[in-house]
Amino acid sequence: MATVIFLVLFLAVLLLALRPVWGPKEPFPEPPRREELLRELEVLKEEVQNLEGEEKKLALARVVELERALDGWRPPEPRPFNPWPVALALGVVVLLGVGLWRYTLPRLPGETTVTARAEARELKALQDKAKRTGEVADLLAWGRRAYELQAFDQAAEAYLAVLKKDPTNIEAVRR
Template sequence: MILSLTLLALILLVSLWLVLEPLRASAPSDPDAAERERLTTERDRLYAELATLEDEKRRPDLERRAALTLRALDALPPAPRRGGRTRTLALAGVAVAVLVTVAGALTFVPRWQLASLNPGEARNVQNVLALPDLRRKAEATGGKAAYIAWGQAAFDSGQYDQAVTAYGNALKLDPRQPEALRRLGILLLTRPEQTGQTVKPEEAQQAFLLIRTAAQLAPQEAESQLLLGFALARFGQDADALTALERYRTLDPAGRDADELITAIRARQNETDPGLRVYAASCASCHGPTGGGGLGPSLRVSTLTREAMRGIILHGQGAMPAFPDLKPTDLNALLDVLERWHKAGQ
């Protein structure tokens, strides 16, 4: 790595000299010449220092200063055009600079170059760049941690074929790894369809078993509940899927990955169950989308009788408003849902 950085710095310095030397030697009137030279010198110095840096604690500050210097250079008006030999040397310098850019892209991406990306995009770029080294390390050492690290980078950057290989090898070494189980399971369940193939029933069942086992091993990990919810929904178990997805949102309140599926499941339920349709319209905003509680208490652990619930719904109680205009059929359908939840006890 140090050798690559040193060579990169040397090539960069040569290219800068080829571009800048003729400009200094035959410069016509340029009101920004002094500022341009100062910024260029500062840029060269920062590049050289970054290329030979030993104290990594100083890198973020140096990269920030380099980025600011580049922006200041870009803000200056273009220098007056030169001709003849000057133009030839400048073009040669540009060509070398292009080679430097390609070499830099293949070897490393400095943090300041990632500054324009959002955090997720920056992580994806870094994961992709890290994949070859992570793969070589995993295959060379054969260690569980190395395979997991390779699998994480591959999965998070969308390199799913590599993720399947990495997580599969990790599970051969230790079959009780929740992350490897659930991620391998969801890939085996969904990847064939993305390539135009059909998932065989027995393969789908095996994939679901991996995801369910991961949720049993790590029930407090948000991703376990998220992927379990997706798998349950694919098998038509909407009620259980909704429970898992709501559990995911409890474990990760900022997570938005389940929003569309939750909306779709509720819509399906509301179409087939009139009680759920009434609940979604009148109760869910306070008691939660699945009755688990929100601004109002949970309706799944209540000990109230059917008649007691009827009275509270019609006449209200405490902070709860009354709903006297509910049609008898809608009210009875809603009470059926609440009783069903009570019997389930969760």
């Protein structure tokens, strides 16, 4: 349940953070000079029709200059949507989620990072049986299995219980 709440909050924060990206494409209005350039261009185009010779060439050069200036004021063409950054971000989030799920889940009593759940259940069953019966054989079985699974705290507890009942037990003394 906590994972679902975390994911919902994460997605909400992500949407809030990306909201400006999906906003208006032109954050700044066009400068007023554009209107002046358009009027001047219209006037020049009308004059070019009446001019001849060198004056016509100069007026046409000015028309080209104005058109280039107007091109500079146009907003750039929007880039097409590129799915790679989104796919990469989702991949990182998925890998992070899998890593967190795998290595931070609560573990059963006796379960360590190197034991699986079945081994932890087996170890818990041996521990319960050994504590219930209190026999040396059951305590040794619990200690051996805990030692094999590298759950040394439980192995030490089992072997100490064996030594209390049988102080001359070689295996318990050795481990």
